[in-house]
Amino acid sequence: MPASDTIVALSTPAGESAIAVIRLSGPACPELGMAVFARDSKLKPRHAHFGNYMDIKGKHVDDCVITFFEQGKSFTGEAMLEIAPHGNPLIVQMIMEDLLARGCRPAEPGEFSRTAFLNGKMDLSQAEAVSDLIRARSERSIEVAQCQLHGSVGRKMSELTERLLAVMAHLEAYIDFPEEDLPDENQAGPAQDLRNLINDIDELIETQHYSALLHEGIKTLIVGEPNVGKSSLINALTGAERSIVSDIPGTTRDYVSAFLMVGPWRIEILDTAGLHEAGDAIEQLGIDHTIQQSETADFFLLMLDAAGQSPTLPDALLSRMNAANTIVIENKTDLPGAADHVEFLSEFQHARLSLLERKGLSELRSMWQKSIEAGLKLPNADGVIVNARHASSLGAARDALELASDKLSDLELTELVAADLRDAVEFIGQVVGKVDNERMLDSLFKQFCIGK
Ligand SMILES: Nc1nc2c(ncn2[C@@H]2O[C@H](COP(=O)(O)OP(=O)(O)OP(=O)(O)O)[C@@H](O)[C@H]2O)c(=O)[nH]1
């Protein structure tokens, strides 16, 4: 039977693996399942079937497991097959070529998710979460993507829409029956409800700031005077010789960056040039860079030599630091002259370390994780908007509500408020995909990988 509406893609990475998964979606799947196993009866839905994959010419290609999903009970909502042969790229290629010969066509990037969205199996924010989940680089961003996949954004948008509809109903009653002389609190009600809605939407838009923290990592600067062990620290944390260590002060001239995990958090860590007053021109450039980097940093590890003096730091840097976003690290506690520096920035947390003896690193990591979680005041994973498209639709909804709110205070214009409120409902709807813009959907799903 013609299978041109049936799409096929390799869903696992290309290359050798124990098994590979080839996915199909479309009307030909029930027959294809029978044909490739050369059997007369349909495959039982949602059961793993082991058999010999026979190509269109009747040649045995591989032993494989095939799972069949009925129309309406699959990821895409269409009939689907998942074929799992051995993960040899040649076998995969033979099966793919055979399925194309049988009339299937290769799937576009994201086409499985797009089909799922178009068939109402998920809203747009959930489809986007599939892509986020695959690309997530930290436990925390996996958690946020999973919440979104399970409909957290959709629920939030429904809640906002319901509150908005309640305001509209309230206002309409007021416009339709002004002579009923609604009590004062009824007139104040919609205005106040509208204000509350605007504030809540603003708060939600604010959480977009966490998108960068989740996806790119919490930008953390190691700063301090020359020779205190900053480069030794980045190396110890990443377990790699990322930065050159030497006993010559001023070894690090420019910043060096790396990624690491602290608990569930992805951290972008930067080793910087040592800070001291009289340096040569290149050293000074490095110091300028550090100050520049500090302007966009989320967190600081301020390092000092426990056996030396407490450091003097440039004001431009100190002004960026506070008790919530900085840990003072007293390194080289193994040295005979090592002393306590509790009185230095005494309101900040202090960690004591000997990188030489590898002491204090796990204590530092747990202090650091607690500090991130307390200091950055991160909202629950299900209360964040991490997608720029969502934030921009919410921004448009907020603007429409502001217009409505202005008109509400002018009795003459009250009747025009409904139009703004309807715009706001529409903008909120766009977040979960009440959109009929083909081009927008095209560009959105193109960012997905093939086979998803
Ligand atoms: N005794 C002792 N020496 C250490 C410790 N940590 C680092 N060092 C030594 O201190 C010296 C400087 O270390 P680096 O990591 O290069 O210091 P830095 O802060 O990056 O220095 P600059 O790049 O010059 O700013 C090296 O000789 C390290 O081996 C420690 O815990 N104890």
Ligand SMILES: [Mg+2]
């Ligand atoms: Mg260094």
